[in-house]
Amino acid sequence: MSDYISRADLLSWLEKVSQSRDLVAPVKIEDLTLFQKVERVEDIVFDPGNTDLSPKEFFFPKSEVLFYVDRSDGRVELVPAEVEQETVIFGIRPCDAKGIAVLDLPYLEEPADALYRQHREKTTLVGLSCVSACPECFCTSMGTTPDDASNVDIMLTEVEEGFIVQVVTEKGKALLPEGLLSSKEVSPPAAPSVASVPSEGIAEKMHQVFDSPYWDRLADRCLHCNVCSYVCPTCYCFDVRDLRSGGRVERVRSWESCQSPGFTKIAGGYDPRAAKGPRLRQRFAHKLLYFVEKFGVTHCVGCGRCVRSCPVNIDIREVIQDVQGLGVKSEA
Amino acid sequence: MNATEQIVAKARELLESGTVECVIGYERATDGVNARPLFVYQAEEAGKLIFDQTCAHNLAKYLLNRKGKATAIVAKPCDVRAVNLLINEHQVERDKVLIIGVVCPGMVETKWGRVSEKLRQACELCREHTPVVYDFLVGEPGDEEAAVEYPDVARMEALSIEERRAFWEEQFSRCIRCYACRQACPGCYCSECFAERLDPLWVGIRIAPSESWIWNTMRAFHLAGRCIGCNQCERVCPMNIPLSLLNRKLEKETLELFGYRAGVDAETPAPFATFRKDEKLEVGE
Numbered sequence: 001m002s003d004y005i006s007r008a009d010l011l012s013w014l015e016k017v018s019q020s021r022d023l024v025a026p027v028k029i030e031d032l033t034l035f036q037k038v039e040r041v042e043d044i045v046f047d048p049g050n051t052d053l054s055p056k057e058f059f060f061p062k063s064e065v066l067f068y069v070d071r072s073d074g075r076v077e078l079v080p081a082e083v084e085q086e087t088v089i090f091g092i093r094p095c096d097a098k099g100i101a102v103l104d105l106p107y108l109e110e111p112a113d114a115l116y117r118q119h120r121e122k123t124t125l126v127g128l129s130c131v132s133a134c135p136e137c138f139c140t141s142m143g144t145t146p147d148d149a150s151n152v153d154i155m156l157t158e159v160e161e162g163f164i165v166q167v168v169t170e171k172g173k174a175l176l177p178e179g180l181l182s183s184k185e186v187s188p189p190a191a192p193s194v195a196s197v198p199s200e201g202i203a204e205k206m207h208q209v210f211d212s213p214y215w216d217r218l219a220d221r222c223l224h225c226n227v228c229s230y231v232c233p234t235c236y237c238f239d240v241r242d243l244r245s246g247g248r249v250e251r252v253r254s255w256e257s258c259q260s261p262g263f264t265k266i267a268g269g270y271d272p273r274a275a276k277g278p279r280l281r282q283r284f285a286h287k288l289l290y291f292v293e294k295f296g297v298t299h300c301v302g303c304g305r306c307v308r309s310c311p312v313n314i315d316i317r318e319v320i321q322d323v324q325g326l327g328v329k330s331e332a
Numbered sequence: 333m334n335a336t337e338q339i340v341a342k343a344r345e346l347l348e349s350g351t352v353e354c355v356i357g358y359e360r361a362t363d364g365v366n367a368r369p370l371f372v373y374q375a376e377e378a379g380k381l382i383f384d385q386t387c388a389h390n391l392a393k394y395l396l397n398r399k400g401k402a403t404a405i406v407a408k409p410c411d412v413r414a415v416n417l418l419i420n421e422h423q424v425e426r427d428k429v430l431i432i433g434v435v436c437p438g439m440v441e442t443k444w445g446r447v448s449e450k451l452r453q454a455c456e457l458c459r460e461h462t463p464v465v466y467d468f469l470v471g472e473p474g475d476e477e478a479a480v481e482y483p484d485v486a487r488m489e490a491l492s493i494e495e496r497r498a499f500w501e502e503q504f505s506r507c508i509r510c511y512a513c514r515q516a517c518p519g520c521y522c523s524e525c526f527a528e529r530l531d532p533l534w535v536g537i538r539i540a541p542s543e544s545w546i547w548n549t550m551r552a553f554h555l556a557g558r559c560i561g562c563n564q565c566e567r568v569c570p571m572n573i574p575l576s577l578l579n580r581k582l583e584k585e586t587l588e589l590f591g592y593r594a595g596v597d598a599e600t601p602a603p604f605a606t607f608r609k610d611e612k613l614e615v616g617e
């Protein structure tokens with residue numbers, strides 16, 4: 001027996017949820033599918049396939065005020081920004097949920113990022129298993145699976161006319177009213193098969209090929225356009241600036257990317273990573289080597305977004321494969 | 333010989349003879365159906381080159397990374413106008429570039445893993461199927477080309493100012509300021525873009541409608557009379573913002589006011605880079 005909810009009951013529950021909290025779910029905006037605050041639950045997209053941007057922006061917004069500087073009576077006061085709103089993210093896929101668990105590592109490590117922690121505490125994740133896999137996904141090679149429930153609060157798996165419900169955490173339990181779920185004799189569909197990538201031992205190989213001319217050749221075609229970082233659920237770099245706004249000053253942070261010109265420029269104008277090869281290598285070295293060394297997991301969850309969105313087809317699956325090959329050659 | 337075979341043979345010959353150090357062309361992407369840019373340095377690797385209706389990237393941008401080095405480039409008519417733009421603006425030396433021009437069948441709409449038969453909008457509107465200049469031509473040159481038309485711009489001009497404003501506000505609100513449009517654009521090569529300037533500060537770092545509005549309008553104006561219409565900005569924009577509408581509006585204005593289209597040759601001075609005393613354009617007319 002499984003806990004079960006019909007599609008109609010799910011929608012009316014979500015409707016109720018949206019009255020007391022921000023309900024965020026995939027919706028169609030022109031040709032794109034994006035996680036957005038839902039106005040009408042009928043707009044929610046249940047289709048398989050990953051959204052064009054990841055839901056990371058609900059924890060790490062594109063732009064966010066960190067604190068305000070107020071002046072009055074000749075005194076200066078720093079007023080920290082606070083996250084007030086409770087949010088429920090519905091329809092998050094296992095790769096993106098794992099992406100948030102990956103973001104937790106740098107952002108919740110003490111001293112934790114105050115705003116990130118508040119977003120995290122005030123948000124409940126309702127996941128949706130993938131019943132089919134996109135051709136560009138490779139989650140099973142990156143430490144998660146299409147039905148992985150370990151990084152959400154509630155997990156749903158679509159079966160005929162409804163969903164099997166797994167209540168994973170206390171936070172998830174608190175969101176569900178008594179009596180909403182019924183028991184039903186249904187078994188979950190088999191998880192889809194996902195293309196695999198030779199990620200075994202990749203950090204060690206990355207270390208060995210750090211100085212390979214491979215990176216310069218790969219970077220020949222890179223536009224350093226930031227698209228890969230901005231669509232990625234795990235990229236977490238930002239820039240900070242003080243901006244005047246009305247009568248006060250705001251310290252703002254906005255998404256930034258290691259691919260952008262001047263990302264590593266330092267006082268005096270020197271840029272240690274100005275050349276194309278080292279700049280592009282940074283993306284892969286961070287994901288497959290440095291992050292693994294520091295936190296023990298890859299900084300990629302295999303969602304396939306960068307594979308799909310890079311305008312010149314720099315494909316991390318191919319890079320992993322190539323790097324494994326290079327390592328073998330250099331040993332011989 | 334088809335286009336691919338001609339390009340492969342030419343690339344091989346140029347690399348074997350040492351005429352160029354590198355041939356920039358296209359190869360098959362990892363989805364098996366699309367194309368991606370390829371840099372060929374060894375004659376043995378020329379066999380990877382392809383040409384078909386998925387070769388939508390404008391490779392001229394890459395010439396900026398190979399300044400002073402003998403390079404051959406596979407170029408469609410719009411890409412050739414980008415090469416002209418870069419020569420005209422003294423970014424690239426003509427004698428270092430060998431243009432393998434391709435008579436263009438038009439590029440089709442593609443997505444990752446999928447290729448349609450529908451022509452891209454820019455290609456549907458394009459009237460120039462033979463490159464204006466080349467060192468070697470792939471394909472048979474076509475007849476006299478028809479005049480350029482701007483039906484998309486005309487549709488926009490028919491709307492009221494309020495409607496246009498609402499349209500662009502909505503479009504720009506999606507911008508994530510990744511700058512992919514700029515990075516793909518052959519006309520955007522400033523060593524420091526205004527968007528990254530701190531002093532003076534033209535635009536703040538917020539990824540928010542107010543800033544995105546400034547970013548997109550200023551970039552459009554910097555391309556006025558310089559945009560060659562390859563539509564890379566729109567092709568690479570991850571948020572599907574119809575940037576070509578802005579660029580084509582400015583292209584149309586430049587054509588009407590100055591009889592000038594960027595990249596048609598590499599010599600005519602650009603309207604915004606010249607001042608003539610006899611020009612008396614009344615502001616606001």
Ligand code: SF4
Nearest residue numbers: 222223224225228310
């Ligand atoms: S999306 Fe592709 S071209 Fe753009 S920075 Fe990333 S790897 Fe380079």
Ligand code: SF4
Nearest residue numbers: 232300301303304306
């Ligand atoms: S690196 Fe690419 S595949 Fe990996 S998590 Fe980021 S966007 Fe997804």
Ligand code: SF4
Nearest residue numbers: 507508510511513569
């Ligand atoms: S490519 Fe699109 S989303 Fe990115 S900065 Fe340009 S207009 Fe904005």
Ligand code: SF4
Nearest residue numbers: 520522525526551554
């Ligand atoms: S937007 Fe303007 S300043 Fe920025 S690179 Fe393009 S032309 Fe230069």
